[in-house]
Amino acid sequence: MQSKIFKSYEKSIHFLNEAKELKTQLKHMDAIIALNKSLCYSVSDSQLSMAFAERAKIFYDLKKYKECQENLKWAKSHGNNNTELAHFETACINQLKSLDINENDKPWNFFKLSPPLNKKLPFISDCLKLHESFKYGRYIKTNRPLHTGEVIAIEEPLFKMPNKDVRYKRCSNCLKSNQMNLLPCSQQKCVSTMYCSIECMQLGWKRYHKYECSFLEESLENNEYDLMIQRIIFETLDMFDGNIEKLKTLLSETKDNQSIYDFDLSNKNDIENKKLRLKSIYALKRGKCSEEDKAMADWFVESDSTLKHLCKTKAQQDFLKNFILRMMGIMDRNSYIFYSLASVFSEKDEEIGTGLFSFASLLNHSCSPNLYRFFVDNKQIYVVKKPIEAGQQLFVGYLSNFTLCEREKRQADLFQDFSFHCTCDACVQNFPLMKDLKRCDENFKEELPTLSRYSISDAKKIYEYNCKYIETNINKFPFPCYEICFLMQSSFRLLHFIANKPFLPE
Numbered sequence: 001m002q003s004k005i006f007k008s009y010e011k012s013i014h015f016l017n018e019a020k021e022l023k024t025q026l027k028h029m030d031a032i033i034a035l036n037k038s039l040c041y042s043v044s045d046s047q048l049s050m051a052f053a054e055r056a057k058i059f060y061d062l063k064k065y066k067e068c069q070e071n072l073k074w075a076k077s078h079g080n081n082n083t084e085l086a087h088f089e090t091a092c093i094n095q096l097k098s099l100d101i102n103e104n105d106k107p108w109n110f111f112k113l114s115p116p117l118n119k120k121l122p123f124i125s126d127c128l129k130l131h132e133s134f135k136y137g138r139y140i141k142t143n144r145p146l147h148t149g150e151v152i153a154i155e156e157p158l159f160k161m162p163n164k165d166v167r168y169k170r171c172s173n174c175l176k177s178n179q180m181n182l183l184p185c186s187q188q189k190c191v192s193t194m195y196c197s198i199e200c201m202q203l204g205w206k207r208y209h210k211y212e213c214s215f216l217e218e219s220l221e222n223n224e225y226d227l228m229i230q231r232i233i234f235e236t237l238d239m240f241d242g243n244i245e246k247l248k249t250l251l252s253e254t255k256d257n258q259s260i261y262d263f264d265l266s267n268k269n270d271i272e273n274k275k276l277r278l279k280s281i282y283a284l285k286r287g288k289c290s291e292e293d294k295a296m297a298d299w300f301v302e303s304d305s306t307l308k309h310l311c312k313t314k315a316q317q318d319f320l321k322n323f324i325l326r327m328m329g330i331m332d333r334n335s336y337i338f339y340s341l342a343s344v345f346s347e348k349d350e351e352i353g354t355g356l357f358s359f360a361s362l363l364n365h366s367c368s369p370n371l372y373r374f375f376v377d378n379k380q381i382y383v384v385k386k387p388i389e390a391g392q393q394l395f396v397g398y399l400s401n402f403t404l405c406e407r408e409k410r411q412a413d414l415f416q417d418f419s420f421h422c423t424c425d426a427c428v429q430n431f432p433l434m435k436d437l438k439r440c441d442e443n444f445k446e447e448l449p450t451l452s453r454y455s456i457s458d459a460k461k462i463y464e465y466n467c468k469y470i471e472t473n474i475n476k477f478p479f480p481c482y483e484i485c486f487l488m489q490s491s492f493r494l495l496h497f498i499a500n501k502p503f504l505p506e
Ligand SMILES: [Zn+2]
Pocket: 171, 172, 173, 174, 175, 176, 195, 196, 197, 200
């Protein structure tokens, strides 16, 4: 696999000009994307410095003075001595002096795990206990009552991969958008890998990018699923410094009945933690593999030059093929899609990438789940949606909620994607759609938050009001009632907004 795609002087110039044009039309976000492409295709310091300088100007227009300063610095370090830039630099310093940057708006100041925490798994609350039954398989219950709005887990995936269409918008390593203030991979055959920081660039290179950089552009013609598999193989091999025997030994110690609850992740050693999480993922339930999957695993092991080099024997090749097949089956049943709000104006979701999670994979589905799940950067957060009694099971929604989609369609979709027949409350009692729900509160003021008008602190206030309303009225009105479901829908949008306020001109 050798790439025919290269960095190119002409293309870099083309995107630079495109960005200038978009800027005059006030399409700032599109202009930054064009500049990110220009950076990725640039072949010289002078091209890099021009693109950084242009990006600095756009950030200035958007009143993002810190980002502007950073780009000015990069433009300079690549040789730009334009006196015009000095003017922007002074202006930034003055603006930043007068600007009151609101640290409270940072999502991690808002989303805090509910104590006490699990001692071995410090990313979940201690009340979450693992159970097993014939009907549910492995599942999670709470051993104490939970209140609306409690954050009970914040989990980072072991493996993640950004989608193809966010490659100029998000860090390839950590998936953060960083206001699209990204740095390009400098390698000749790499034109769409960007990072939010030098640190991510180095980590990404070490963990997987050194294996994929020279042929990634060609691989990008594959589907998202194949790309994720490729990332999983490289990241796994890197945990063992490319030593297949070591990987084999670790996995041979893994038993199917193990889960993340069998391991102690309180130790801060990143690599040791990753190996334990790999074991817990390897023990997850998996779907069946098709002939096509087998052919893909064979092809990958036999044609990829890195893997050919790492596999010293036929036995090692066979082991790796089986490992890939098993991970495909695991992905099939357990992967989660990362979402974010695409923009404040459209209120549509944007798919950012795919992730594989040890803890999340133990949560069952309900079409009327009692947890919200959403993402901050690359971490999935689980928040209590309505009061949950001690001893009750926790559910997330894999696919559509009952308020938005008819039962027949929901069940067909779940069966197709996850091969199970849903027996949640909403399915058994056939809850009505949102529009047909019974109204119980004549004083209820219905206003779906129009997020474009909100500040983060407005959003938090409304969200807190919603939580209180749900908490006090859940037992007064028979569930599902219109008011509570309406506020749940509103809260979900607000949580997304607080978690990941879309980057837009302010
Ligand atoms: Zn990053």
